[in-house]
Amino acid sequence: MSVATAGSRAQLVEKARHFPARTFIAYGVVASGVGAAVFFWALTTGQAARAWQSYHVNFMFWTGLAQGLVVFAATQKLAKGHWSGLLIRFAESAAAFLVVAVVLFLGLVLGRGYIFSWLHEPRPDIGAWLVSRFFFPRNGLILGALAWLSWRFVRHDVAPDVRELADGRAVDRLEGRDQIAREAAILIVGFAFGHSLLAFDLMMSLAHKWVSNLFGAFYFMGSFLAALMALAVLAIALRRRMGLAQLISAKQLHDLGKLCFGFTVFWAYLMWAQFLVIWYGNLPEETYFIFYRLIGPWRPVGVWVFLLVFVIPFVGLLGVRPKKYPPTFLAFALVSLAGIWLERYLEIVPSINGGAGPAIGLPEAGVTLLFAGLFLLAMGWFATRYPMISPRLAADTLQREAH
Amino acid sequence: MKLVNPLTAIFHPPPTPGVLGVFGHLDATVEAIGKLRHGGHTDFTVYSPIPRHEIEDALDQPVSPVRMFTLIGGIAGCAIGAWLTLYMSYDWPIVLGGKPVGSIPPYVVIMFEMTILFGALATILGILFNALFAARRLGTVAYDARFTNDKFGIFVPCEAARAGQVEALLRGTGAEEVRRA
Structure with missing residues (x-):
């Protein structure tokens, strides 16, 4: 019954070398090149506000997504998950983007005048918390610390596989398990604290005087949902390309689909928990945030976010078959990702665009392309240096699945 | 004429004739399940002290209603x-x-x-x-207390004429003990 014989282990090592890193880099260069051109075009043709605001939207979306992917890998290590051995490295490769995100944070410092409303309307009631001299180093430090924690975790998990690919000898599945699990635990706690603070500072502070204790958790759980959907997209896109169609089985897609479905429900749960309290309290300083997004020009965006993130994936991924059949799973994952991007847009832009309605056009698409390209580039860079299939974890998954 | 209490008929249906095999190993149990299904038996009952995917896969039952x-x-x-x-x-x-x-x-x-x-x-x-409903359909099937401890079991309902053949099949796949019920 065992698949983990020497032959198939060698096969796994062979497949690990077949990641289309060049394609990733080629697409990444084109996308980020075109995106950067559109971004600079928007900056120089008087659309600087829109360009910087969509830069901020994409920064929050892609940083959260990449961090969520690494944290997903950490949850698998901590819970001793055996089903995800073939997918886990796709998730871990997002650690490379986290380093890029620290650099991209400098963009927020550059475009701060267009993004951070409290620079024009100071908030003396909050004191020293929202002052540039404390604000930017603090958030940069959070991003840097999380990138370091993620990178440390991923590097230790990758190390045995690098050795296996170099000298061809099978490594022990449990090598360095305790250290990796410890680093995973620290990363998960760091993610919850760090990304709560990022959400409060970079997103909630934009809406003048609006306070929500849940906002941090809502942001990082939304990022985690985006990460699961992105992992589904990566797994489905790569399984044929890397010759893994037989190995990434319908069972594994079903498992991943269940997580996607579960966190879709959890997103709606948190959203409702937030909405209900604000509705009940009926305090003007809380309700304006919701009303502004559900009445008037922003209403279609608000309704679409609810449909794309919750209603469509909920109905679509309810059954077993849509989760096991790659095309439907891919379609619903992409719908959810589009919804989460729109959610970030809805959380950020209405607070800072001076009362205008939603405008999603060339500048927004261009900046999204820039970030997507950088994400692909970071993944491609990772793939040229490290094995994108972990033979030891994949063998474990296949061995257990063979029963 | 003897009247049957309808509740007794539901909760304690009459015993079903058949063969009970006791297995000490999972592999032998899975093999026996495969051979029984291959031989056209469908209504047999499998006992396991622990839930195992191997048994689930071997039985390949339809989705539960x-x-x-x-x-x-x-x-x-x-x-x-x-x-x-x-x-x-x-x-x-x-x-x-x-x-x-x-x-x-x-x-x-x-x-x-x-x-x-x-x-x-x-x-x-x-x-x-x-x-x-299953109890109504299958009747009271033979059981052994060891099936909650350390043994696997298969009960195959069959009339006396075919019992010898089923006994041979169960023994052939490694049943530790086979008895008629």
Whole structure:
């Protein structure tokens, strides 16, 4: 019954070398090149506000997504998950983007005048918390610390596989398990604290005087949902390309689909928990945030976010078959990702665009392309240096699945 | 004429004739299941002290009908939750905190909880019903207390004429003990 014989282990090592890193880099260069051109075009043709605001939207979306992917890998290590051995490295490769995100944070410092409303309307009631001299180093430090924690975790998990690919000898599945699990635990706690603070500072502070204790958790759980959907997209896109169609089985897609479905429900749960309290309290300083997004020009965006993130994936991924059949799973994952991007847009832009309605056009698409390209580039860079299939974890998954 | 108590007929149906095999190893059990299915037996019962995917895969049973009970129970619970909250609000209307008498946002919570409660209760009922129907269909099948301890078991219902053949099959796949019931 065992698949983990020497032959198939060698096969796994062979497949690990077949990641289309060049394609990733080629697409990444084109996308980020075109995106950067559109971004600079928007900056120089008087659309600087829109360009910087969509830069901020994409920064929050892609940083959260990449961090969520690494944290997903950490949850698998901590819970001793055996089903995800073939997918886990796709998730871990997002650690490379986290380093890029620290650099991209400098963009927020550059475009701060267009993004951070409290620079024009100071908030003396909050004191020293929202002052540039404390604000930017603090958030940069959070991003840097999380990138370091993620990178440390991923590097230790990758190390045995690098050795296996170099000298061809099978490594022990449990090598360095305790250290990796410890680093995973620290990363998960760091993610919850760090990304709560990022959400409060970079997103909630934009809406003048609006306070929500849940906002941090809502942001990082939304990022985690985006990460699961992105992992589904990566797994489905790569399984044929890397010759893994037989190995990434319908069972594994079903498992991943269940997580996607579960966190879709959890997103709606948190959203409702937030909405209900604000509705009940009926305090003007809380309700304006919701009303502004559900009445008037922003209403279609608000309704679409609810449909794309919750209603469509909920109905679509309810059954077993849509989760096991790659095309439907891919379609619903992409719908959810589009919804989460729109959610970030809805959380950020209405607070800072001076009362205008939603405008999603060339500048927004261009900046999204820039970030997507950088994400692909970071993944491609990772793939040229490290094995994108972990033979030891994949063998474990296949061995257990063979029963 | 002897009258049968209908409850006895449901809970203690008459014993079914057949062959009971006791297995010490999982592999032998899985092999026996495969051979029995290959030989055209469908209604046999397998006992296991622990849940194992291998047995599940070897039996390859159709999807349980219990999930339909869960679905119907959940939808009914959601509807009852909506009816309960709205009916009670309009039956004795009191304006609270300036909100509409029948206001949906808080009732969603009740509807959600009732969906779960009714879904769970319907699942238990579904399991009970299906177990009773199975008992009616299969009769009282032979059992051994060791099946909750350290042995696997297979009970194959068959008439006396074919029992010898089934006995040979079970012994051939490594049954430690075979007896007729």
